[in-house]
Amino acid sequence: MNDRPAGTGVILVTFFVAALLEVIPMPGQLDWVRPEWLLLVLIYWVLVLPQRIGVLWGFFVGLYHDVLVGTTLGQWGLAYALGAFVMLAAYKRMRVFNGLQQSAVVFLLVGTASLLAFLVQESVGHTLYPPYTILYASATSALFWRLVVAVLHWVQLRFLVR
């Protein structure tokens, strides 16, 4: 089995689907608990392919998120780059964690990234609600993490991403 990278297109498609989930209309209050799908998918790919998917991927995926939802350019770019960096530092430990521990790490990671994005949004004056509101989305992100892993693991095996 060779180790040449393959499946970049598949990775891009998974980000595209995550972006779709990120903007798909949901009834009123559910917007508060919408998981950070793009960040979850990014964390997964960094976890399984740390030699390919890293900080710069994180930055550009974050920039895409910025344009998608109309925030200040670089707001999510910064947050995602940092998220990818932390994951790169911790992927070896993360791989031996059990489900609950992994979810806890995801909760902290999404929370940290969202806090960073919140700080930027706050400094340009586009926040109305207190910062603890980002915890809702972080919590649901942690809840959905096992599902994301299950789906993306299947995708990875099915389309031979390496």
Added chain:
Amino acid sequence: MVAPANPSYRLLIALILAVVLMVLDQRTPWAKPVRYWLGYLTAPVHYLAHLPVDTGEWLSEQTQSRSDLISDNNHLKRQVLILEQKVQRLAVLEAENVRLRELLNSSADLGANVLVAEIIGVDPDPNRQEMIINKGAGDAVAEGQAVLDAQGLIGQVISAGPLSARVLLITDASHAMSVQVNRNGVRAVLAGTGQSGLLRLLYVPDTTDIKVGDLLVSTGLGQRYPRGYPVARVTDISHRAGTPFAQITALPTAHIDRASHVLLVQPVDDDNAVLKPATGEEQP
């Protein structure tokens, strides 16, 4: 497995890039091309997210019965008749208005071109009141254009991508515009609150003649919105002793959270244009 290269330098590059982009985006127009070109990649996502709605509409159109269509048609014909009659009177009034303005030595209001667009997405962030429409720079949509529906003003275009555009609603907390009471011409600043369906009149003294039910229309003073469009209706006034101003809330006349199609008012190419992209109090 090969160990990844030291990612610290890459993080540094990403951090510098991000900060530079943020500053450029906030302070200068130079980051606009980035947003514009990435718009080619983000617009398909918004279109796709709107697909279920489109499909539903298409299905219900296909399954409408003949009798429904006939009754619809009759209803619309009657409506056209009524509207045509109103337009006839409007033409006379408009001509009269121009003559009177000439007498007063002030320039005449010009009509504006209108473009119809469909709403294909709303912003998922509860902190902001924005929506995405399916017309972009390719359809001559430009920043600063006013967006309205049949009942009143909805907002303004804040960024035009190649295939879609982003509209800032008048209910956004960062939005404020100049309005006047239709009944007596009292002017005030109408600001959004961040909650849909709730607007606030700012800095109105307690003694000002504003009543519940008053219609607020745009004044065009910020040079962003055309003059004379209905914006909101006053719903509540409270005078509290100890505060310098009256607390006045208003409800947008436009059906912002129910509209599916909106009108974009194109600026008229003239010195006297009622709508000019300009910087002013109404900048987001």
